[in-house]
Amino acid sequence: MDTDNGVAYDIRSATKEGTRRIVEKILNDARSESQDIRTYGDNQVQEIVSSAMNEANALREEMLKKGKQEAQTEKNRILSQARLDTRKRVLEAKERQMQKVLGEAASVLGSPDTIPAYADVMRRIATEACAAIGGETLVIRTDGAGSAALKPVLGKIEKDIEAQTGVKTSLSLANEGVNGVVVVSASGVIVDNTFATRLERRKRDIRKELAAILFG
Numbered sequence: 001m002d003t004d005n006g007v008a009y010d011i012r013s014a015t016k017e018g019t020r021r022i023v024e025k026i027l028n029d030a031r032s033e034s035q036d037i038r039t040y041g042d043n044q045v046q047e048i049v050s051s052a053m054n055e056a057n058a059l060r061e062e063m064l065k066k067g068k069q070e071a072q073t074e075k076n077r078i079l080s081q082a083r084l085d086t087r088k089r090v091l092e093a094k095e096r097q098m099q100k101v102l103g104e105a106a107s108v109l110g111s112p113d114t115i116p117a118y119a120d121v122m123r124r125i126a127t128e129a130c131a132a133i134g135g136e137t138l139v140i141r142t143d144g145a146g147s148a149a150l151k152p153v154l155g156k157i158e159k160d161i162e163a164q165t166g167v168k169t170s171l172s173l174a175n176e177g178v179n180g181v182v183v184v185s186a187s188g189v190i191v192d193n194t195f196a197t198r199l200e201r202r203k204r205d206i207r208k209e210l211a212a213i214l215f216g
Contacts, residue, residue: 126150178194
């Protein structure tokens with residue numbers, strides 16, 4: 001009977017020890033698992049925070065880069081516009097200067113007193129216009145100063161035209177207030193060689209020459 005009691009005690013004792021160990025193992029496993037979960041959670045949080053920081057940094061860099069690009073684009077636009085505006089103002093200033101010179105030239109050509117060697121100039125432009133028509137019977141329309149300059153040399157002009165064209169030529173003068181000459185043939189052909197017309201015809205070449213002189 002005592003033997004049975006001893007065996008029973010040993011069984012109970014072993015059972016308690018096994019239970020304690022099992023509980024302890026469960027607790028240890030739980031603690032370990034809890035620590036693993038905590039560590040995993042911490043790692044996850046750290047990864048999320050790190051990823052968020054990386055994304056934020058990447059976004060900030062992208063925004064900075066985009067801002068720099070936009071700033072550079074705007075800077076280039078402003079500089080380009082400034083260059084265009086400056087070029088426009090320079091061209092406008094040049095144009096005003098050339099128009100001023102052309103206006104002064106027209107003013108000079110408007111008066112016989114301001115044209116150097118006026119009589120010789122009138123003879124040359126009359127001969128040029130008459131030869132362009134081809135000679136024959138021609139009327140030279142001019143003004144009082146032009147008539148006074150051409151009348152003494154009318155015979156010489158006729159000979160010069162005949163030499164150039166091979167056509168017998170007869171010239172007459174008509175005082176019609178024309179600054180320069182307008183030559184009219186018997187058949188109605190007209191050659192305008194007034195000073196204003198000559199200036200207009202040569203304006204493109206004159207502008208080039210003026211540009212070279214004024215701004216070259």
